[in-house]
Amino acid sequence: MTQPSRLAIVPFVSVDSMMKLVLAVGVERFLTELVAYVEEDFLRWEAFDKTPRVASHSHDGVIELMPTSDGTLYGFKYVNGHPKNMREGRQTVTAFGVLADVGSGYPMLLTEMTMLTALRTAATSAVAAKYLAPKGARTMAIIGNGAQSEFQAVAFKAIVGIDTVRLYDIDRSASEKCARNLAGLGLETVICASGQEAVEGADIITTVTADKQYATILTDNMVGSGVHINAVGGDCPGKTELHRDILLRSDIFVEYPPQTRIEGEIQQLAPDHPVTELWQVMTGKAEGRTATKQITLFDSVGFATEDFSALRYVRDKLASTGFYEELDLLADPDEPRDLFGMLLRAAKS
Ligand SMILES: NC(=O)c1ccc[n+]([C@@H]2O[C@H](COP(=O)([O-])OP(=O)(O)OC[C@H]3O[C@@H](n4cnc5c(N)ncnc54)[C@H](O)[C@@H]3O)[C@@H](O)[C@H]2O)c1
Numbered sequence: 001m002t003q004p005s006r007l008a009i010v011p012f013v014s015v016d017s018m019m020k021l022v023l024a025v026g027v028e029r030f031l032t033e034l035v036a037y038v039e040e041d042f043l044r045w046e047a048f049d050k051t052p053r054v055a056s057h058s059h060d061g062v063i064e065l066m067p068t069s070d071g072t073l074y075g076f077k078y079v080n081g082h083p084k085n086m087r088e089g090r091q092t093v094t095a096f097g098v099l100a101d102v103g104s105g106y107p108m109l110l111t112e113m114t115m116l117t118a119l120r121t122a123a124t125s126a127v128a129a130k131y132l133a134p135k136g137a138r139t140m141a142i143i144g145n146g147a148q149s150e151f152q153a154v155a156f157k158a159i160v161g162i163d164t165v166r167l168y169d170i171d172r173s174a175s176e177k178c179a180r181n182l183a184g185l186g187l188e189t190v191i192c193a194s195g196q197e198a199v200e201g202a203d204i205i206t207t208v209t210a211d212k213q214y215a216t217i218l219t220d221n222m223v224g225s226g227v228h229i230n231a232v233g234g235d236c237p238g239k240t241e242l243h244r245d246i247l248l249r250s251d252i253f254v255e256y257p258p259q260t261r262i263e264g265e266i267q268q269l270a271p272d273h274p275v276t277e278l279w280q281v282m283t284g285k286a287e288g289r290t291a292t293k294q295i296t297l298f299d300s301v302g303f304a305t306e307d308f309s310a311l312r313y314v315r316d317k318l319a320s321t322g323f324y325e326e327l328d329l330l331a332d333p334d335e336p337r338d339l340f341g342m343l344l345r346a347a348k349s
Pocket residue numbers: 081083086092093117121143144145146147148149168169170171174208209210211215217231232233234235300301302303
């Protein structure tokens with residue numbers, strides 16, 4: 001068998017390599033560095049080719065493709081969302097993605113993105129909170145203590161200065177798992193018996209549950225003035241977490257309105273209900289938090305540029321860390337038009 005040429009090779013980051021990379025950098029530092037990439041791309045929002053993600057809905061979940069480009073690089077993520085998976089021993093969300101060179105169209109990176117999605121979602125939530133949460137926020141409630149939850153906790157510690165997380169999940173063992181995983185990471189954890197108890201004294205409320213329905217994780221009476229809500233789990237048509245009355249009392253901040261109107265909490269509101277784009281707050285074009293009593297709501301659904309930022313970050317880390325394999329992904333005949341000849345020669349070698 002002949003060896004693949006240099007042009008045939010694409011760096012591949014497996015789950016094993018991703019974990020080694022994250023651990024070598026350190027989870028908190030990884031999140032902090034990733035936040036810088038996410039911020040950098042939000043700040044040049046207008047440079048991106050943007051489209052709502054392409055979603056294929058089914059009875060049990062959704063499979064989505066999330067493409068974007070800044071004209072130099074192109075990235076996409078394949079991601080699913082299947083709340084029932086967890087009960088069958090599978091992840092609710094799995095993903096992989098590609099970064100490519102726009103000039104040649106050649107892929108430059110193929111990577112697992114299940115870990116990376118949890119990291120980038122937490123990084124994006126932390127970026128939003130950095131601009132919107134009340135100053136001096138120290139306590140965060142996390143409702144839904146599944147796969148994403150610890151990543152959210154660590155990101156909010158690193159970026160916002162959270163020192164206490166109040167955990168609630170309908171399955172107490174999930175909260176116990178979350179508290180166990182966070183032990184020794186510099187966060188105080190309090191396991192709560194209800195969502196109501198979890199939000200008591202919280203400056204920030206993160207909802208990150210998985211349920212394929214219009215759920216009511218937070219009712220209006222649970223949300224006091226001045227809090228920042230980081231609503232992560234409502235991210236599909238027919239899948240929301242907040243009572244509509246909360247939305248009517250909040251100033252709502254979103255990633256990309258054409259996608260969030262379909263998928264976010266705001267699907268419960270009129271299509272012209274005012275929302276502010278996060279990038280506009282970050283660039284100073286729009287106001288974020290202006291009053292201490294204001295309720296700010298980041299209606300997160302996850303947008304392609306955030307995955308693009310994560311892909312860029314991982315690509316930039318490869319050379320110095322070496323946590324990747326070389327994948328023979330692209331056919332590279334000696335003479336570009338002789339693809340068939342390459343096939344014939346393979347039979348002889
Ligand atoms: N916005 C984004 O960018 C983004 C990115 C990734 C995942 N998500 C969403 O985040 C959610 C969580 O993902 P995950 O991977 O952690 O899922 P998961 O299945 O691992 O965990 C979900 C947890 O929510 C709990 N839960 C369900 N209903 C609840 C309720 N009514 N009250 C309290 N807890 C409840 C479950 O017991 C489970 O522990 C999913 O809905 C997923 O689609 C959003």
